[in-house]
Amino acid sequence: MKSLLIVAHAPSKNTRLMAEAVLKGAQHSDIDLVQTRWIPPLDVTPEDVIACDAIIMGTTENLGYMSGALKDFFDRCYYPCLAVKQGLPCALYIRAGNDGTGTCKAVESICKGLRWKFVAPPLVCRGEWQASFLEQCEALGMTMAAGLDVGIY
Structure with missing residues (x-):
């Protein structure tokens, strides 16, 4: 069984x-070998990240940057995960009131430092x-x- 971790800040409806x-997509009935959990960024521990096989991060765009909650997640988990989670498949989605550019760059920079591998371009839901x-x-x-389920990631 593989583990997919969703770390998503969701301050609004x-x-x-x-x-x-x-979460619904990740738990599709055709996906058999993946266990998925959604944990808000302020509640995620380094152990949660170390235990997962892939991660999806979700954030709002706040003043052209990621949410403070997602930044806090990275601040707490970066060094404990750095050596043990290199190559972790990851994805990002952003709810952006503007263009999401600064948020994408910030998250991609941190993930590059962690040596995580994006499996898709960031999904930016603009306007x-x-x-x-x-x-x-x-x-x-x-x-x-599905990629985890069939062994692509």
């Missing part, structure tokens, strides 16, 4: 729906709320879990 959509954001998030969760 819409961002909660996005995290739930990622006014759209129902299609949930479909995109569900597809991201399903893609990551």
